[in-house]
Amino acid sequence: MIALAALYLSIYPSVASDAEDFKKLLGSYPESVRAMLGIDLDRIASILGLYSMVFSIIVLCGAIQAMNLGVSILTKESRERTADFLLVKPVSRAKIVSSKLVAAVLILIATNLVFYAAAFLIANGVKTEDFSAKLFMLIHLTLFFVQLMFLAIGMASSVFFAKLRSVLPLSLGVVFGLYLIGALLASGEDKELIRFISPFKYFEPSYVLAHAGYETPYLIAAAVIIGVAVALSYTVYLNKDVHAVS
């Protein structure tokens, strides 16, 4: 992710110098393609504008990481057949879920911190004009929000499998599925409503840049998704039958 950010940010100087040509080139793309790729013509020449374009791909990677974590944490014990060891210890299942959840969130926080620091340094290195550190951080926080959502979604979907053999197909499938839905539908009709379907579209960098804040309905939707998914994971996992390994 850091490499990706570095790659995109490193082309910034050339983009900035040829801003007009660049805009013309992108302007020749159809409107819908631009919407799909998250290109915003008016902002592309500023460093944050360019960065927010790259950012959607970074968020995609982050979502995969988070979803993987979410699916793994609870199914790890049954995939590696250690459930018989852990679940007969004198701790409640609720406590096990909580510990694992906290650990996963800590991993995400660490990822975000490292990534943020690296991206900030690179951006400072290539900048040709000053940019708002606050906006930079606000954009970055959306990565964390999206990751939290996918962590919760991953966990909630994993508890319904009696035995999950591998994590990647499930997490990649769900993440790419939602990403594509978001990319394809965001250019269509009823944009505001359809955006609720894909967590990737909850926090549009262009909105963040314009208003220095998030859109409240989507922020609430994100919180609801996280809350419901986590509650569902607890309820199902607490009553789940753990079968003998074979």
Next chain:
Amino acid sequence: MSVIELRNLTKRYGKARGISDVNLQVEEGEIFGFIGPNGAGKSTTIRTLLGLISPTSGSATLFGKSCTTHPEIRKELGYLPSEVFYYDGMRVMDLLQYSASFYKKDCTKRIQELAERMDLDLKKKIDDLSFGNKKKVGIVQGLLHEPKLILLDEPTSGLDPLMQQTFFELIAEENRKGATVFFSSHILSEVQKMCSRVAFIKEGRIIKQEKMSDLQDNNYKKVSLEAKSAIDPAALDLDGVSNLELKGTSASFIFKGSLNAMLQRITAFQLTNISIVEPDLEEIFLHYYVKED
């Protein structure tokens, strides 16, 4: 208060497998054998007891409490599953310390002691261990916190005979120290050596519970006969005869009931040989498990 109490315990998986109406009590200090062929419901029973699966109806309690609502009760419990799997990347010692951390006491000395008895290398990675050695880790793991109740689910598979011996000695020691032992197996001879009581389970139902002494001492005799002429099966059609095997002039069966009545029947034959011995549990067991036609 019983250490283990199962009341009308029922667990259904669809129609075929599971257990139904299992009632069982194990008292403090007992070594209780739980016998049944593979697939009879032994593991299902144990897993319900552990709180790994939840019963369809009925209840399972340890020390009067259910594992699901009172997970802390598992502090007093040591469990050895038939197949052991641990975190592959860990070293044996780390795993055992991790296990001990759940019981909030320092078990280092005890781990070393047990590892020495079982001849287990604590520095190895779990990954590199053979099946038998993993099993030893399981044994140490189950005993390191000196539990008051030891649950063993087919514990001897994968152990060589010498290790089995050591293992049984360890269990017997724990039992003398006051631990209750619940021991599931399909191998009868090992149960026979250790247990004070046994329950037989078949197709998900407990079909018999008996004291070991009752099983062996009084009731059952194994009778083998050889006669000069062919033996008439009708003559052996008697209450208490089971597992009858007739081969021309020789016959053998398990007998439970009045010895006089049986002997009177037998004197009708021209006997060339007779032996009446204590059957081993295997033979009694067979007689429970022969499928009713």
